[in-house]
Amino acid sequence: MKAKRGREVLTGEHFWQGDYACAEGAIAAGCRFFAGYPITPATEIAETMARRLPEVGGVYVQMEDELGSMAAVIGASYAGLKAMTATSGPGFSLMQENIGLAAMTETPCVVVDIMRGGPSTGQPTKPGQQDVMQAKWGSHGDYEIIALTPSSVQEMFDLTVEAFNLSEIYRVPVFVMADEVVAHMWERVTIPSQDKIQIATREKPKASPGEYAPFQPNKNLVPPMANFGEGYHFYATGLTHDETGHPQTSSAEAQQKLVHRLCDKIRKNAGKIIRVQKTLLDDADVAVVAYGITSRAALSAVRDARREGINAGLLRLITLWPFPETHVSELAKQADAILVPEMNYGQLVREVERAAKATEVTLLSKLGEDPHKPTEILDAIRRTHR
């Protein structure tokens, strides 16, 4: 079924909520399948997809839980559609099982996690950044994923498009890790015309059905992907497998080869994947490393600090995973101190410490309230500078 022209991309200026912009970004990126389960503060994404997907010929299905949602997303992706789900912490925990399956079977898919306060049911309506390590380490075994973190409603649109593109290029689950504030606030958004939005689609196999090895990688370490129903008669499994897809449950060589490739296809392409934004960092003595809504308070604080004569700067992480390690280690060589404001009790700060080596790194933790105020970050910059 074809949609009428213009309904796929709502080109123009809008005043939108973050969750809404995320859903529109997905549709603009070509997402035509959403399986989910209602959860605060991500419900508006499901509601928007339920209304919008039928308009563009897509499928919205409300599953019985997040276990099933993630499984259905993988099935839809193998059947050839760009597919996504959206959730928050408790649902993200349930999805980890099949996120592992998606990583193992190299399924292009997008998972949006609108972060609230945890652990467990926690504070459903309050913002958090408490799932950022879970995004990397949530499922068992060694694997790599990509996680992006929007800091504005505009980025809820832009980074959701990018998430689909990266998932298709690298055949990997890509997470949009937004905090509740970015998801629920309203801002002006500019949606470009359809031809200005870059769209990536999974590489199709060149081999004939008889010769196709479904997990034989291209030079980028990513296997071209056939869809179900195209005559390839291929098999995929969550078991360790060789390039033909056949289970190899006892071979050390097969295990090493597969796990290395699943990780290396992201690690070795990290330079192409990672995006950061650097503000006033050239001569910074104090650097703030921040992401999501926190980075906007940090930007304000950095500018205020400059007015006071403190050489402060901001490294905003747009990509959380793979972690922008080189950017942080270069920063650490130059700055005397690094400040990491996070809406958790210290998560990404550990990665910053690891990359910063000897440079002093300070966590500015915030839990259970509104996000950091610029003055709180400014005070921390002053203390760090002293």
Place this chain on the structure above:
Amino acid sequence: MSEELVHPLEGFLRKEMIPHIWCEGCGNGIILNSYVRALDELDLNLDKVVTVSGIGCIGRLSGYTNTDSFHTTHGRAIAFATGVKLANPELKVVVISGDGDLFAIGGNHFIHAARRNVDLQVICANNFNYGMTGGQYGPTTPREAWTTTTPYGNIEHPFNLVHLAAASGAVYVARWTTIHVRRLKEAIKKALQKDGFSFIEVVTPCPEIFGRYNKMRTGLDMMNWFRRVSEIRNHSDPAKAEITPERIVLGEFVDEEKPTYGQLLRNMISKVQEKQ
């Protein structure tokens, strides 16, 4: 020169994956055989068939079947298959998995897919226990049966799978055993031709794990039990279709029509698009 002997069903199997992992006397081979014979006799386009399984002994079946196939996480075969079918309605999506996979860890997906009437064909190999992990009790283990985790006999009440399927909304429900191979194959053919959620329970021997702890050491012992106590009661009340050591009620319990989830979904999409 001698002519190479070719099995008529060879094209339906991934030869390079065989020998299979199943034990001597296991009924999974009969289920696989019945399934591919049904595909063969219906002359379905194999390019458009997807075979999905979960985890467990029968879970390996998707790997042996020469269709597009997927071996999911434990319990999630139906949820995965729902995604496949809704994304591409042209595909015939068949889920073949075990009693533990479909009704313990995956029970929620089963009842909801049946309720929605997603166009899936679900075949359950019911061997009364978790065979792959060495024989623990599961949701279909009979009362009093001995398993490694019921060392004093099973105190749990088992599910009646055909009753559960019927109550959840399946449009086709049948139960056969692995000695009823022709009826089983015909039931699979019927299910494959039906629109909507169909369910076939196959009572199958597990002599190596379940049988030997319950006085049925060989596949033949278990098959003899099935033969001795089976009663065919077509169109009887599935609520009364018991499985006990003394009686196994078999037959076709439900065969009805109602709109599938896919049909309702596509109708809704068409209506929404017409209004634009």
